[in-house]
Amino acid sequence: MLQFLRGMPKIELHAHLNGSLNIGSIRELAAKVYGVQTKEFSALCERFIKFEKGAKLDECFEKFGLMHELTATKEGLESATELVIRDFAKDNVIYVELRTTPKSNENMSRRSYLDTVLGVIRKTSDLYNIKVKLLPSINRAEPVDVAEETVALAVELSAIEPDIIVGIDFSGNPNQGKFKDFMPVLNKARNHGLKLAMHCAEVDNPLEIREMLRFGMSRCGHGTYLSASGFEYMKEENIPIECCLTSNVKSGTVANIGVHHLKQLMEADAPKVLCTDDSGVFDTTLTDEFFLATESFGLTRSQCIALTMEAVEHAFATREEKLMLKMQIYSYTRRQNK
Ligand SMILES: CNc1ncnc2c1ncn2[C@@H]1O[C@H](COP(=O)(O)O)[C@@H](O)[C@H]1O
Numbered sequence: 001m002l003q004f005l006r007g008m009p010k011i012e013l014h015a016h017l018n019g020s021l022n023i024g025s026i027r028e029l030a031a032k033v034y035g036v037q038t039k040e041f042s043a044l045c046e047r048f049i050k051f052e053k054g055a056k057l058d059e060c061f062e063k064f065g066l067m068h069e070l071t072a073t074k075e076g077l078e079s080a081t082e083l084v085i086r087d088f089a090k091d092n093v094i095y096v097e098l099r100t101t102p103k104s105n106e107n108m109s110r111r112s113y114l115d116t117v118l119g120v121i122r123k124t125s126d127l128y129n130i131k132v133k134l135l136p137s138i139n140r141a142e143p144v145d146v147a148e149e150t151v152a153l154a155v156e157l158s159a160i161e162p163d164i165i166v167g168i169d170f171s172g173n174p175n176q177g178k179f180k181d182f183m184p185v186l187n188k189a190r191n192h193g194l195k196l197a198m199h200c201a202e203v204d205n206p207l208e209i210r211e212m213l214r215f216g217m218s219r220c221g222h223g224t225y226l227s228a229s230g231f232e233y234m235k236e237e238n239i240p241i242e243c244c245l246t247s248n249v250k251s252g253t254v255a256n257i258g259v260h261h262l263k264q265l266m267e268a269d270a271p272k273v274l275c276t277d278d279s280g281v282f283d284t285t286l287t288d289e290f291f292l293a294t295e296s297f298g299l300t301r302s303q304c305i306a307l308t309m310e311a312v313e314h315a316f317a318t319r320e321e322k323l324m325l326k327m328q329i330y331s332y333t334r335r336q337n338k
């Protein structure tokens, strides 16, 4: 099964750029950014992927600091973006929607942050034979005027790169910031034709969850705390839940893999996609996530293929792109069945 899943062409719809830097790539990047690698740095890396049992979601957000330091320069960000794209391609991901929060510091403005990432995407898609889209992220822990700048840039750049910038991600620590404050800016993005992928119901906040469902979205990140009626609503509206198994277990938003809502979504034939979230922080790959799903819920090969086809349906891609992706997946299944 593992071999079948490794070879399967896969679709990744929920991946944060900085969170997707795996340990090997962090070391590679650190060697570039800092010159030589120290023992202390290696020890730091080891600690970085360790999650104590009973870890809380808040702890995850502290971990991003390490990568943010490595990607604080144009060179660091360029290398990181290429490494992440390379690593997804190595795992036979044929289509990835990367999300990232544009950051400004003494080296870069938010515009140059996005330009840098876009430049690498343009350069590496063909090199690694992978289709890459970009969703600029709004970090809910930051002020609304930062979100406004991000959306203005996304709107402007999507007119220049409509094949790459296709949507906006709403993310950040769900225990910080109020969704309601971001509604006008998210609405603006939507009115400009950008799709909304929103982290929703990652923590138990019924009032906010209701506000988000009323507001609507194209895809829902996590949905770990959706109520029965919330799940029903998602099914009725054909809004897929982006299920990130390892992320949810390690960050403690589901008690254990056995009770993950993927099982419920499969049984209800409700829309869902399997994703990694932060493959670096959570030390996983999309292949690992599929394997975990087969081990935990008994998914068969054909169910894995069906899940992949479902991901194509929910991708923010054009009809032609979806057709090409489906053909690649179909041709893999035909080769396997020979
Ligand atoms: C664990 N579940 C999660 N829930 C909410 N937001 C998350 C997240 N995982 C990652 N991020 C968001 O993505 C950023 C890292 O990538 P970028 O610097 O943007 O590329 C984090 O700082 C956080 O804002």
Ligand SMILES: [Zn+2]
Residues within 6 Å of the ligand: 014, 016, 171, 199, 221, 277
């Ligand atoms: Zn996420």
